[in-house]
Amino acid sequence: MRQRSIAVLSLAFATTFWLTACGQAEQTSDGMYAGGPQTVGVVTITPQSVPWSTSLPGRVTAFKVAEVRPQVSGILLEQRFIEGSFVKQGEPLYQLDPALFEAELATAEAALASAEALLQSSKARYQRSQELLTRQVISQQDFDEAEANFLTADANQKVATAALQKALLNLDYTRVKAPISGRVGRSSVTAGALLQAGQTQPLTSIHQLDPIYVDIVQSSQDFMQLQRAVRDGRLQTTADQGAQVTIQLDGSVNQQLSGTLLFNEVTVDTNTSAITLRAQFDNAEQWLLPGMYVRAELATGELQQTLLAPQQGVTRDPRGRPTALVVNANNEVELRYLRLAGTYHANWIVIDGLVAGDRVIVEGLQKIQPGVQVMVEEVQ
Secondary structure, three states: OOOHHHHHHHHHHHHHHHHHEEEOOOOOOOOEOOOOEEEEEEEEEEOOEEEEEEEEEEEEEEEEEEEEEOOOOOOEEEEEEOOOOOOOOOOOEEEEHHHHHHHHHHHHHHHHHHHHHHHHHHHHHHHHHHHHHHOOOOOOOHHHHHHHHHHHHHHHHHHHHHHHHHHHHHHHHEEEEOOOOEOOOOOOOOOEEEEEOOOOOOEEEEEEEEEEEEEEEHHHHHHHHHHHHHOOEEEOOOOOOOOOOEEEEOOOOOEEEEEEEEOOOOOHHHHHHHEEEEEEOOOOOOOOOOOOEEEEEEEEEEEEEEEEEEHEEEEEEOOOOOOEEEEEEOEEEEEEEEEEEEEEOOOEEEEEEEOOOEEEEEEEEHHOOOOOOOEEEEEE
Protein backbone atom coordinates (compact mmCIF):
# COMPACT_ATOMS: atom_id res chain seq x y z
CA MET A 1 0.00 0.00 0.00
CA ARG A 2 2.83 2.39 0.83
CA GLN A 3 4.55 1.71 -2.52
CA ARG A 4 1.24 2.28 -4.36
CA SER A 5 0.77 5.68 -2.66
CA ILE A 6 4.26 6.76 -3.61
CA ALA A 7 3.57 5.82 -7.23
CA VAL A 8 0.35 7.84 -7.32
CA LEU A 9 2.10 10.92 -5.90
CA SER A 10 4.92 10.58 -8.43
CA LEU A 11 2.43 10.43 -11.29
CA ALA A 12 0.57 13.55 -10.05
CA PHE A 13 3.84 15.49 -9.70
CA ALA A 14 4.90 14.56 -13.19
CA THR A 15 1.55 15.63 -14.64
CA THR A 16 1.73 19.03 -12.91
CA PHE A 17 5.29 19.59 -14.11
CA TRP A 18 4.27 18.74 -17.69
CA LEU A 19 1.32 21.19 -17.65
CA THR A 20 3.49 23.98 -16.25
CA ALA A 21 6.17 23.36 -18.84
CA CYS A 22 3.56 23.49 -21.62
CA GLY A 23 2.24 26.82 -20.34
CA GLN A 24 5.72 28.31 -20.13
CA ALA A 25 6.56 27.11 -23.56
CA GLU A 26 3.91 29.37 -25.07
CA GLN A 27 6.08 32.48 -24.47
CA THR A 28 9.75 32.73 -25.38
CA SER A 29 12.43 34.57 -23.45
CA ASP A 30 12.24 37.66 -25.75
CA GLY A 31 8.52 38.18 -25.11
CA MET A 32 7.37 36.40 -28.26
CA TYR A 33 4.65 33.80 -28.00
CA ALA A 34 4.98 30.41 -29.56
CA GLY A 35 2.06 31.15 -31.83
CA GLY A 36 3.49 34.55 -32.91
CA PRO A 37 2.85 38.12 -31.67
CA GLN A 38 -0.49 38.86 -30.07
CA THR A 39 -2.89 41.16 -31.91
CA VAL A 40 -4.09 44.20 -30.00
CA GLY A 41 -6.57 46.94 -30.88
CA VAL A 42 -5.14 50.46 -30.87
CA VAL A 43 -6.39 54.00 -31.32
CA THR A 44 -4.04 56.50 -32.95
CA ILE A 45 -3.93 59.80 -31.03
CA THR A 46 -4.63 62.85 -33.20
CA PRO A 47 -4.87 66.47 -31.98
CA GLN A 48 -8.31 68.05 -32.17
CA SER A 49 -10.31 70.95 -30.79
CA VAL A 50 -12.74 70.20 -27.99
CA PRO A 51 -15.08 72.47 -26.00
CA TRP A 52 -13.80 73.09 -22.49
CA SER A 53 -16.10 73.45 -19.51
CA THR A 54 -15.67 73.48 -15.75
CA SER A 55 -18.07 72.25 -13.09
CA LEU A 56 -18.18 74.65 -10.14
CA PRO A 57 -20.30 75.07 -7.00
CA GLY A 58 -22.65 78.04 -6.79
CA ARG A 59 -25.23 79.70 -4.58
CA VAL A 60 -28.46 81.28 -5.85
CA THR A 61 -28.93 84.98 -5.08
CA ALA A 62 -32.00 87.15 -5.71
CA PHE A 63 -31.79 89.66 -8.54
CA LYS A 64 -33.10 92.41 -6.22
CA VAL A 65 -33.81 92.42 -2.49
CA ALA A 66 -35.76 95.16 -0.72
CA GLU A 67 -36.41 95.37 3.02
CA VAL A 68 -39.65 97.22 3.70
CA ARG A 69 -39.56 99.79 6.55
CA PRO A 70 -41.98 102.57 7.56
CA GLN A 71 -41.06 106.17 6.68
CA VAL A 72 -43.36 107.68 9.33
CA SER A 73 -44.26 106.63 12.86
CA GLY A 74 -47.72 105.40 13.75
CA ILE A 75 -50.00 102.54 14.73
CA LEU A 76 -50.39 99.73 12.19
CA LEU A 77 -54.02 99.29 11.22
CA GLU A 78 -53.96 96.68 8.46
CA GLN A 79 -51.76 94.28 6.50
CA ARG A 80 -52.83 94.26 2.84
CA PHE A 81 -50.86 91.39 1.32
CA ILE A 82 -50.72 87.62 1.54
CA GLU A 83 -47.38 86.30 2.70
CA GLY A 84 -45.47 84.52 -0.06
CA SER A 85 -47.50 86.10 -2.86
CA PHE A 86 -46.26 88.18 -5.79
CA VAL A 87 -46.60 91.95 -5.37
CA LYS A 88 -46.09 94.73 -7.88
CA GLN A 89 -44.05 97.86 -7.35
CA GLY A 90 -46.17 100.56 -5.68
CA GLU A 91 -48.75 98.11 -4.34
CA PRO A 92 -49.86 98.95 -0.74
CA LEU A 93 -48.56 96.47 1.82
CA TYR A 94 -49.47 98.10 5.17
CA GLN A 95 -51.83 100.84 6.32
CA LEU A 96 -50.91 103.04 9.29
CA ASP A 97 -53.38 105.16 11.25
CA PRO A 98 -53.70 108.35 9.12
CA ALA A 99 -55.68 110.52 11.60
CA LEU A 100 -52.70 112.52 12.91
CA PHE A 101 -51.32 113.10 9.42
CA GLU A 102 -54.71 114.16 8.08
CA ALA A 103 -54.86 116.80 10.84
CA GLU A 104 -51.36 117.98 9.96
CA LEU A 105 -52.41 118.19 6.32
CA ALA A 106 -55.42 120.36 7.22
CA THR A 107 -53.16 122.64 9.27
CA ALA A 108 -50.72 122.94 6.37
CA GLU A 109 -53.51 123.76 3.95
CA ALA A 110 -54.81 126.52 6.26
CA ALA A 111 -51.31 127.93 6.71
CA LEU A 112 -50.83 128.01 2.96
CA ALA A 113 -54.16 129.82 2.43
CA SER A 114 -53.16 132.43 5.01
CA ALA A 115 -49.75 132.88 3.43
CA GLU A 116 -51.26 133.30 -0.03
CA ALA A 117 -53.69 135.94 1.26
CA LEU A 118 -50.86 137.91 2.86
CA LEU A 119 -48.85 137.56 -0.31
CA GLN A 120 -51.63 139.01 -2.46
CA SER A 121 -52.10 141.94 -0.06
CA SER A 122 -48.39 142.74 0.17
CA LYS A 123 -47.98 142.35 -3.58
CA ALA A 124 -50.75 144.87 -4.27
CA ARG A 125 -49.24 147.32 -1.78
CA TYR A 126 -45.82 146.87 -3.35
CA GLN A 127 -47.17 147.54 -6.84
CA ARG A 128 -48.96 150.74 -5.66
CA SER A 129 -45.80 151.86 -3.93
CA GLN A 130 -43.90 151.57 -7.19
CA GLU A 131 -46.37 153.96 -8.89
CA LEU A 132 -46.37 156.40 -5.97
CA LEU A 133 -42.60 156.45 -5.82
CA THR A 134 -42.46 157.25 -9.53
CA ARG A 135 -44.71 160.30 -8.90
CA GLN A 136 -42.69 161.09 -5.77
CA VAL A 137 -45.76 160.87 -3.57
CA ILE A 138 -44.12 158.56 -1.00
CA SER A 139 -40.60 158.41 0.35
CA GLN A 140 -37.99 155.86 -0.54
CA GLN A 141 -38.28 154.40 2.96
CA ASP A 142 -41.99 153.70 2.57
CA PHE A 143 -41.28 151.94 -0.73
CA ASP A 144 -38.52 149.85 0.82
CA GLU A 145 -40.85 148.72 3.59
CA ALA A 146 -43.54 147.73 1.08
CA GLU A 147 -40.99 145.80 -0.94
CA ALA A 148 -39.66 144.00 2.16
CA ASN A 149 -43.19 143.02 3.22
CA PHE A 150 -43.86 141.64 -0.23
CA LEU A 151 -40.66 139.57 -0.30
CA THR A 152 -41.36 138.27 3.22
CA ALA A 153 -44.90 137.28 2.27
CA ASP A 154 -43.59 135.54 -0.85
CA ALA A 155 -41.07 133.56 1.23
CA ASN A 156 -43.76 132.63 3.77
CA GLN A 157 -45.96 131.41 0.96
CA LYS A 158 -43.17 129.16 -0.30
CA VAL A 159 -42.57 127.81 3.20
CA ALA A 160 -46.27 127.06 3.57
CA THR A 161 -46.28 125.31 0.20
CA ALA A 162 -43.35 123.12 1.23
CA ALA A 163 -45.08 122.33 4.54
CA LEU A 164 -48.19 121.27 2.62
CA GLN A 165 -46.12 119.03 0.35
CA LYS A 166 -44.50 117.44 3.39
CA ALA A 167 -47.89 116.85 5.01
CA LEU A 168 -49.12 115.22 1.78
CA LEU A 169 -46.05 112.99 1.69
CA ASN A 170 -46.42 111.95 5.32
CA LEU A 171 -50.06 111.09 4.73
CA ASP A 172 -49.07 109.07 1.67
CA TYR A 173 -46.36 107.31 3.71
CA THR A 174 -49.05 105.91 5.99
CA ARG A 175 -49.64 103.51 3.10
CA VAL A 176 -46.43 101.45 3.08
CA LYS A 177 -45.91 100.42 -0.55
CA ALA A 178 -43.79 97.78 -2.28
CA PRO A 179 -40.52 99.38 -3.47
CA ILE A 180 -39.96 96.66 -6.11
CA SER A 181 -41.92 93.88 -7.78
CA GLY A 182 -41.30 90.36 -6.54
CA ARG A 183 -42.16 87.64 -4.05
CA VAL A 184 -42.99 89.05 -0.62
CA GLY A 185 -41.87 87.22 2.52
CA ARG A 186 -43.46 86.83 5.91
CA SER A 187 -44.51 89.83 7.97
CA SER A 188 -42.70 90.59 11.22
CA VAL A 189 -45.53 92.75 12.66
CA THR A 190 -49.26 92.53 13.11
CA ALA A 191 -52.09 95.04 13.38
CA GLY A 192 -51.81 97.24 16.46
CA ALA A 193 -48.02 97.40 16.48
CA LEU A 194 -46.31 100.76 16.97
CA LEU A 195 -44.01 101.46 14.04
CA GLN A 196 -41.14 103.92 14.11
CA ALA A 197 -39.73 105.79 11.15
CA GLY A 198 -36.32 104.36 10.23
CA GLN A 199 -36.57 101.40 12.58
CA THR A 200 -33.89 98.71 12.20
CA GLN A 201 -36.33 95.79 12.04
CA PRO A 202 -37.89 95.46 8.55
CA LEU A 203 -41.61 94.86 8.29
CA THR A 204 -41.05 92.32 5.50
CA SER A 205 -38.78 91.74 2.53
CA ILE A 206 -39.34 91.40 -1.21
CA HIS A 207 -37.19 89.28 -3.54
CA GLN A 208 -37.18 89.67 -7.29
CA LEU A 209 -36.60 86.15 -8.64
CA ASP A 210 -36.85 86.61 -12.41
CA PRO A 211 -34.17 86.97 -13.60
CA ILE A 212 -31.98 85.56 -10.86
CA TYR A 213 -28.27 85.44 -10.05
CA VAL A 214 -26.03 82.48 -9.29
CA ASP A 215 -22.73 83.29 -7.58
CA ILE A 216 -20.14 80.70 -8.62
CA VAL A 217 -16.92 80.08 -6.69
CA GLN A 218 -13.71 79.21 -8.53
CA SER A 219 -10.28 78.71 -6.98
CA SER A 220 -7.67 81.29 -7.90
CA GLN A 221 -5.35 78.47 -9.05
CA ASP A 222 -7.87 77.19 -11.59
CA PHE A 223 -8.55 80.75 -12.70
CA MET A 224 -4.85 81.38 -13.34
CA GLN A 225 -4.54 78.10 -15.27
CA LEU A 226 -7.38 79.17 -17.53
CA GLN A 227 -5.79 82.58 -18.09
CA ARG A 228 -2.46 80.91 -18.89
CA ALA A 229 -4.14 78.58 -21.37
CA VAL A 230 -5.74 81.57 -23.08
CA ARG A 231 -2.43 83.41 -23.32
CA ASP A 232 -0.65 80.31 -24.69
CA GLY A 233 -3.31 79.84 -27.35
CA ARG A 234 -4.38 76.41 -26.09
CA LEU A 235 -7.77 77.77 -25.00
CA GLN A 236 -9.73 79.85 -27.51
CA THR A 237 -12.51 82.06 -26.13
CA THR A 238 -15.07 84.38 -27.70
CA ALA A 239 -14.22 87.97 -28.47
CA ASP A 240 -16.19 89.35 -25.52
CA GLN A 241 -14.94 86.63 -23.13
CA GLY A 242 -18.57 85.66 -22.59
CA ALA A 243 -19.37 82.19 -21.36
CA GLN A 244 -22.50 80.09 -21.20
CA VAL A 245 -23.43 78.57 -17.85
CA THR A 246 -25.68 75.53 -17.45
CA ILE A 247 -27.33 74.25 -14.27
CA GLN A 248 -28.57 70.69 -13.94
CA LEU A 249 -31.58 70.68 -11.61
CA ASP A 250 -31.63 68.04 -8.89
CA GLY A 251 -34.01 65.14 -9.51
CA SER A 252 -34.51 65.99 -13.18
CA VAL A 253 -32.09 64.57 -15.71
CA ASN A 254 -33.58 66.47 -18.65
CA GLN A 255 -34.29 69.78 -16.89
CA GLN A 256 -31.52 72.32 -17.40
CA LEU A 257 -31.30 76.08 -17.07
CA SER A 258 -28.95 78.07 -19.28
CA GLY A 259 -27.56 81.46 -18.32
CA THR A 260 -24.81 83.92 -19.13
CA LEU A 261 -21.71 84.79 -17.14
CA LEU A 262 -21.77 88.48 -16.27
CA PHE A 263 -18.47 89.19 -14.52
CA ASN A 264 -15.95 87.94 -11.99
CA GLU A 265 -14.62 89.66 -8.90
CA VAL A 266 -11.40 91.64 -9.24
CA THR A 267 -10.14 90.49 -5.84
CA VAL A 268 -9.47 87.10 -4.28
CA ASP A 269 -11.11 86.10 -1.00
CA THR A 270 -8.34 86.06 1.59
CA ASN A 271 -10.03 83.30 3.60
CA THR A 272 -10.72 80.82 0.79
CA SER A 273 -8.34 81.99 -2.01
CA ALA A 274 -11.33 81.84 -4.35
CA ILE A 275 -12.83 84.16 -6.95
CA THR A 276 -16.59 84.72 -7.21
CA LEU A 277 -18.21 84.73 -10.64
CA ARG A 278 -21.81 85.86 -11.20
CA ALA A 279 -24.15 84.39 -13.80
CA GLN A 280 -27.69 85.47 -14.68
CA PHE A 281 -30.55 83.05 -15.44
CA ASP A 282 -34.14 83.41 -16.55
CA ASN A 283 -36.33 82.06 -13.76
CA ALA A 284 -39.91 82.51 -14.91
CA GLU A 285 -41.02 79.18 -13.45
CA GLN A 286 -39.24 79.84 -10.12
CA TRP A 287 -37.05 76.74 -10.30
CA LEU A 288 -34.27 78.58 -8.49
CA LEU A 289 -34.73 80.14 -5.06
CA PRO A 290 -32.31 82.34 -3.07
CA GLY A 291 -29.89 80.36 -0.94
CA MET A 292 -30.15 77.20 -3.04
CA TYR A 293 -26.90 75.29 -3.67
CA VAL A 294 -26.29 74.29 -7.31
CA ARG A 295 -23.58 72.86 -9.54
CA ALA A 296 -22.90 75.04 -12.55
CA GLU A 297 -21.25 73.91 -15.78
CA LEU A 298 -19.18 76.83 -17.07
CA ALA A 299 -18.26 76.74 -20.77
CA THR A 300 -14.97 78.63 -20.87
CA GLY A 301 -13.94 78.15 -24.50
CA GLU A 302 -12.39 75.63 -26.85
CA LEU A 303 -9.13 73.74 -26.27
CA GLN A 304 -6.89 73.74 -29.33
CA GLN A 305 -4.62 70.84 -30.38
CA THR A 306 -5.96 68.62 -27.60
CA LEU A 307 -4.97 64.96 -27.19
CA LEU A 308 -7.78 62.60 -26.22
CA ALA A 309 -7.16 59.08 -24.93
CA PRO A 310 -10.04 56.56 -24.79
CA GLN A 311 -11.01 55.78 -21.23
CA GLN A 312 -10.79 52.01 -21.82
CA GLY A 313 -7.10 52.45 -22.68
CA VAL A 314 -6.21 54.26 -19.43
CA THR A 315 -5.68 52.39 -16.15
CA ARG A 316 -4.11 53.27 -12.81
CA ASP A 317 -1.16 51.69 -11.05
CA PRO A 318 -1.21 50.73 -7.35
CA ARG A 319 -0.21 54.31 -6.46
CA GLY A 320 -3.20 55.68 -8.34
CA ARG A 321 -1.20 57.19 -11.22
CA PRO A 322 -2.93 57.05 -14.65
CA THR A 323 -1.09 54.89 -17.16
CA ALA A 324 -1.51 53.73 -20.75
CA LEU A 325 0.14 51.02 -22.88
CA VAL A 326 1.44 52.36 -26.21
CA VAL A 327 2.79 50.51 -29.28
CA ASN A 328 6.00 52.17 -30.46
CA ALA A 329 7.51 52.22 -33.95
CA ASN A 330 9.09 48.77 -33.41
CA ASN A 331 5.68 47.32 -32.49
CA GLU A 332 6.77 46.93 -28.89
CA VAL A 333 4.57 47.74 -25.93
CA GLU A 334 5.59 50.74 -23.80
CA LEU A 335 4.19 51.94 -20.48
CA ARG A 336 3.37 55.66 -20.28
CA TYR A 337 2.45 57.72 -17.21
CA LEU A 338 -0.15 60.36 -18.01
CA ARG A 339 -1.28 63.69 -16.65
CA LEU A 340 -4.99 64.25 -17.18
CA ALA A 341 -7.19 67.37 -17.12
CA GLY A 342 -10.71 65.99 -17.16
CA THR A 343 -12.96 64.09 -19.53
CA TYR A 344 -14.65 64.75 -22.84
CA HIS A 345 -17.37 62.23 -23.68
CA ALA A 346 -15.69 58.78 -23.37
CA ASN A 347 -12.13 60.15 -23.50
CA TRP A 348 -9.57 61.54 -21.10
CA ILE A 349 -8.04 64.93 -21.89
CA VAL A 350 -4.28 64.29 -21.76
CA ILE A 351 -1.93 67.11 -20.80
CA ASP A 352 1.30 65.11 -20.67
CA GLY A 353 2.46 61.56 -21.39
CA LEU A 354 1.25 61.17 -24.99
CA VAL A 355 2.11 62.85 -28.27
CA ALA A 356 0.32 63.04 -31.58
CA GLY A 357 0.62 59.76 -33.49
CA ASP A 358 0.93 57.51 -30.43
CA ARG A 359 -0.98 54.25 -30.72
CA VAL A 360 -2.80 53.57 -27.45
CA ILE A 361 -3.88 49.97 -26.80
CA VAL A 362 -7.59 49.68 -26.01
CA GLU A 363 -8.20 45.96 -26.72
CA GLY A 364 -6.20 42.94 -25.58
CA LEU A 365 -4.66 44.61 -22.55
CA GLN A 366 -4.99 41.48 -20.41
CA LYS A 367 -2.76 39.43 -22.73
CA ILE A 368 0.29 41.72 -22.93
CA GLN A 369 2.90 43.47 -20.84
CA PRO A 370 5.51 46.18 -21.50
CA GLY A 371 8.36 45.07 -23.76
CA VAL A 372 6.54 42.39 -25.78
CA GLN A 373 6.12 42.40 -29.54
CA VAL A 374 2.55 42.79 -30.79
CA MET A 375 0.58 43.10 -33.98
CA VAL A 376 -1.74 46.10 -34.18
CA GLU A 377 -5.25 46.51 -35.49
CA GLU A 378 -6.77 50.00 -35.68
CA VAL A 379 -10.00 50.40 -33.70
CA GLN A 380 -12.53 53.11 -34.50
